[in-house]
Amino acid sequence: MCGIIGYCGPRQAAPILLDGLKRLEYRGYDSAGISVGINHELTVIKQTGKIHDLRVHVPAEIAGTYGIGHTRWATHGGVTNTNAHPHVDNSGKIAIVHNGIIENYTAIKKKLEEKGVEFFTETDSEVIAHLIAQNYTGDLEKAMKDTLPVLEGTYGIVCMHADEPHKLVGARNGSPLVIGVANDEMFLASDVTAILAHTKQVVYLEDGHVVTITDDEFTIVDMSDRVVNKKIDEITWDLQEIEKGDFKHFMHKEIYEQPESVVRAFRGRIDREAATARLGGLNLNSRELLDIERIKIIAAGTSFHAGLVASYMIEQTARVPCSAELASEVRYRNPIVERNTLYFAVSQSGETADTLYAMRELQRKGARVLGICNVVGSTIPRESDGGVYIHSGPEIAVASTKAFTSQITALYLFCLVMARMRHMSFESGEWYIRNLTDIPDKIAEIFNTADKMQVIAKKYCSFTDFLFLGRGINYPVALEGALKLKEISYIHAEGYSAAEIKHGPIALINEETPSVFLVPDDRLREKVVSNMKEVKARRGPLIAIATEGDMEILDIADDVFFVPKVPELFYPFIMVVPLQLLAYFCAVELKRDVDQPRNLAKSVTVE
Ligand code: M6R
Secondary structure: OOEEEEEEOOOOHHHHHHHHHHHHHHHOOOEEEEEEEEOOEEEEEEEEOOHHHHHOOOOOOOOOOEEEEEEEOOOOOOOOOOOOOOEEOOOOOEEEEEEEEEOOHHHHHHHHHHOOOOOOOOOOOHHHHHHHHHHOOOOHHHHHHHHHHHOOEEEEEEEEEOOOOOOEEEEEEEOOOEEEEEOOEEEEEOOHHHOOOOOOEEEEOOOOEEEEEOOOOEEEEEOOOOEOOOOOEEOOOOHHHHOOOOOOOHHHHHHHOHHHHHHHHHOOOEEOOOOEEOOHHHOOOHHHHHHOOEEEEEEOHHHHHHHHHHHHHHHHHHOOOEEEEEHHHHHOOOOOOOOOEEEEEEEOOOOOHHHHHHHHHHHHOOOEEEEEEOOOOOHHHHHOOOEEEOOOOOOOOOOOOHHHHHHHHHHHHHHHHHHHHOOOOHHHHHHHHHHHHHHHHHHHHHHOOHHHHHHHHHHHOOOOEEEEEEOHHHHHHHHHHHHHHHHHHOOEEEEEEHHHHHHOHHHHOOOOOOEEEEEOOOOOHHHHHHHHHHHHHOOOOEEEEEEOOOHHHHHHOOEEEEEOOOOHHHHHHHHHHHHHHHHHHHHHHOOOOOOOOOOOOOOOOOO
8 A cells, every 4th residue: 555666876856756656656655755865874854644745855966876765654663754755763873664564563663762762653563664774784785684574564675885885675465565677777666657757677576585785786585695697678658647637637537448458458359260168367277167056246335346246247247156255355264266267366556465365365265266366477467377467558547437237248248258158159159259349449438528517516526425226237346336436425325225215225315315327228127217217206306327328217317427328238337427527527527536535545555
């Protein structure tokens, strides 16, 4: 949830660190800090607020050609300048930045205090600086290695020493660190976005490995001091993908990227001659695929909603029982792993702690878990038994949009594989592919009338409670619409199956509670129309997302946003986009911090 960057090279470190932190801001952003070294001294500057707030406190003349930086999302200790990273030891010579949580920090702190160490912060992370100092005998890498066995919990750590200039030492356990390799300069970061402006050559560090970087080389060793040779990977993203371009917000840009990101999720994976999909990363042969009797999807937040959508499609089309569950619930209920059950861990970031820990628990019980992830090299794909990258490109806005439609695309491709192996005919396979590959154009059509949603948002954004209602495969889309609205506009919203409102939520309906109905022209349309009339009878304002040409809805709802017609099971792609736009325009209207809403972080690496 926090972000790390480190730099060693010929250039002044501070601007590079600040620029990297700016790009990491989306991960966690209540405070930030940097430490740069020169002439056997470290200068540490920390500040609550945004990177802009830190930047104004960094003197223009600050000198130092190696350094570390951090954006913090507070877990242990309040949001204060002191609690921000980097943390230093009592000599002021060692500085560290840390992502993760040191679970046994209280015991470590007590022991260190008994030895006379003075603590300045309320954080768990500060113990790392003091432990390294205690273990330091002139070799920072050795001090780091002697420190790690004492730490319980998760960490990505980078440290520097004033007396070992142009050297950074990093280590990871459950929190990502990547090495950036450039000409005569090296980087360490928690996320490639921080260093993409400088290099596309990266090495992903593994848990249990310690890396030392200098200006021109990196060395990785394991805890037994064996040198680890790792290949350098090339990042396929371009810098412009992590910049807003002509858009004011990343979220807006990412909503508009969906026609392209959906294509990226299916490109190269469709076998038209066999009317099926080819997903090499599944690591399952035909026999194993045929033996699957049940599919379970675990995920959190928006990824969970994508999993729910896919569960409808997979059951109805592949006729294989499929369910989606919140990963946070799976982990602690001692899940039963049955034979011939295939699990999917769905996660944009690939780092979500709830999903990762649930996946590990399932794997311990013998489950085969495949990942559906976006961030290449992240922990879930690395630890899963195979999977599919969705290739959405970087998703920077905290509110997930393009990842949702791409996750569904990947799971729909898997559904096609399963269905074609079972009962689906060649012709039906062709029909399915045609409809899936038509989706990008249908999404693009929605943007032609986006201004209508802006008008709707203006009209309704001052209401404080919303209901989002849908049925069948659009029920999870209603959940997603409510999540989007609340997370970026801070308007209270609930998602329900439209059928469920009569079992309770209808008590909330009055002139002050708008309902957003998803009412495509599918099998359940008449039922949803009845539910709309029930709300209308109680004077609840009605917004409908309906299929173009459905004129009856105009008479029932106060405001209607029309979407293109698609077959029933493909509507989630088409229904979710207006809801993303509604949330976006409401948040803009209310002058919210669209890309970095309060209290949230892009990747939730704590439980
Ligand atoms: O990276 P993940 O897909 O695993 O993240 C899961 C949730 O934290 C995430 O979807 C969250 O709900 C988003 N803020 C939703 O917009």
